[in-house]
Amino acid sequence: MSVEHAGAAAPHDHGRTPGERHATGYDDETRARLTADAQEIIARYPQARSALLPMLHLVQSEDGYVSPRGIAFCAATLGISTAEVSAVATFYTQYKRHPNGTYTVGVCTNTLCAVMGGDAIWEELSEHLGIGHDETTDDGAITLERIECNAACDYAPVVMVNWEFFDNQTPASAVEVVDKLVEGAPVAPTRGASSVCTFKQMSRVLAGFPDGRADEGVGAGEATLRGTLLAKERGWTAPSFDADERAAATGATHGEPDAGETQSSADRPETTPADVSPAGEQRKQKSDDAKES
Structure with a gap:
C-alpha cells in the first residue's frame, strides 16, 4: 500500500494524519510521543526527508530495532515511501532489522x-555466549557483532558495548564484561560515560536527544595523549605557516591550476583504458590541436 504525501488526506481516513493512518501498530500515547519527538527532529533540517537517519534511531529507541511499524511511521511522517525508508535502514549496520539485545557487544576484528x-x-565470546555474528542470546541480553575499526587502534584490542569503549581487552576480561551485563551488574567502560546505557537509550541519544552524560568519565586516554605530552616535554612546536611566504619561496600559486598547467588533470599520465582507446586518442588529438591553435 502506498503512503500518501504528508498532509494529504486519503479517502475514508476520517481526518487522520498519515502518521496515524500508517503507524497503527503504536498506541495513541506512544504515537503522540513519537510524533512530538519526530517534529523536533524534523525542525533541525531544511527538508523533512533529511531527518530520516535520526528518526530511524528514534523508532529503534522505542522498539529495540527498526520495526515494520517504525518504518511505516517514518515514511508517513516524512511523506516518503516505505521502500525509501527500508533502503536506508538496510544500508547502515547500526539500524537493526530484527529485535536487538539490551546490549550490543562488538568485537573489533580489523587488522x-x-x-x-x-x-x-x-x-571466546562466541563460544561462551553460544551465538555468532548479529545473533542474540535467548534471554535477550546480548547481541554479538564483529565490528569495523572504531578509531581506537592505540588501545587494541578493543571491545565496544553499545558503542562505549572497553580498551586493551583479553578473552578473559571480555567474558567478565558480558557476564556482568547478563547479571545486570553495573559495568563501566574504559573511557566515556561512567556506566553503559541500554541499546534503546543509546538509540535515543543517536536520534539527537542528549542524556547529559557527554562529559562523564575519561575522554582521551594516556596512549592518545602521548604524542602531545612528548612534544610539551621536549618543547616541540608546529612550524608557522604563511601562505604568501610559502608561495613566494616555492613559486606556487594560490588556487587550482588551470587546465594544461602542471598538476592539473590535463597533465596526468594517460594510462587508463579510456585514454588509450580509439575514442580516447581522438579526444587527445582534439585537445592537442586546441592547445596549438
Missing part, C-alpha cells in the same frame, strides 16, 4: 585488533 588478540576474543 590491528585482530593481530593483538581480537580474533581470540571473538572466538
